[in-house]
Amino acid sequence: MFSFRFFSLLICSALLSLVSAQNWYTVEWDAPTFTAMSGDMIVPKLPQPGGTPYVWPGVQSGNGVLQAVLDGRSGTWWIGDGFFGTPSLPWGNGFNVNPGDTVHFTFSLSGTTWTCTLSSNGKSASTSLNITGNTMNRAIFAAELYDVPFNFGPIVYRNVKITASTPASQWCGGIAHLGSYPFTVSGNTASGNTCNIASITQNNA
Ligand SMILES: *[C@@H]1O[C@H](CO)[C@@H](O)[C@H](O)[C@H]1NC(C)=O
Numbered sequence: 569m570f571s572f573r574f575f576s577l578l579i580c581s582a583l584l585s586l587v588s589a590q591n592w593y594t595v596e597w598d599a600p601t602f603t604a605m606s607g608d609m610i611v612p613k614l615p616q617p618g619g620t621p622y623v624w625p626g627v628q629s630g631n632g633v634l635q636a637v638l639d640g641r642s643g644t645w646w647i648g649d650g651f652f653g654t655p656s657l658p659w660g661n662g663f664n665v666n667p668g669d670t671v672h673f674t675f676s677l678s679g680t681t682w683t684c685t686l687s688s689n690g691k692s693a694s695t696s697l698n699i700t701g702n703t704m705n706r707a708i709f710a711a712e713l714y715d716v717p718f719n720f721g722p723i724v725y726r727n728v729k730i731t732a733s734t735p736a737s738q739w740c741g742g743i744a745h746l747g748s749y750p751f752t753v754s755g756n757t758a759s760g761n762t763c764n765i766a767s768i769t770q771n772n773a
Pocket residue numbers: 680681698700
């Protein structure tokens with residue numbers, strides 16, 4: 569359902585780049601194994617109609633990506649949790665949100681089960697996913713856009729916490745990204761195995 573970056577880049581370079589405009593704008597951290605992530609997403613403006621905009625925080629392995637996807641295909645924003653990859657699992661729960669809303673999201677791992685929660689303005693959703701065979705080694709904040717220009721930003725996250733199985737001092741300061749666009753990450757500090765990030769701002773390309 570939702571594109572997974574490894575697949576997308578392959579498909580894109582093979583053929584889709586000829587017929588559809590697909591663009592990625594990300595901020596990313598890498599660690600051997602992520603075990604939890606949480607934060608507040610400020611819902612951006614609605615993109616122009618007609619394309620397929622996905623905006624999400626998530627954690628990715630070599631086999632798939634666990635995401636809280638803000639989906640704007642229908643002309644309104646809907647946010648829901650799910651895993652795209654192998655194993656193939658049904659998409660999880662969510663609700664509609666409006667620009668300016670704050671959505672608190674959490675992902676946490678116990679055994680092979682990821683518990684995902686979303687809450688905003690009295691609405692809440694929870695999804696439990698048994699994701700075997702996936703070591704999540706990348707934490708991603710993405711705008712994944714098909715035939716939609718990135719002119720509906722900024723996309724803002726606050727109070728982000730990313731936890732790995734290894735000390736955050738080893739990876740909290742290493743920030744990667746996809747796409748040519750202005751973004752800022754402020755107040756990223758390591759505390760034990762958790763990287764606390766005061767804010768991430770992804771501005772229009
Ligand atoms: C998760 O799935 C695996 C593989 O199907 C299964 O062996 C295991 O019991 C499941 N765990 C839970 C908590 O359901």
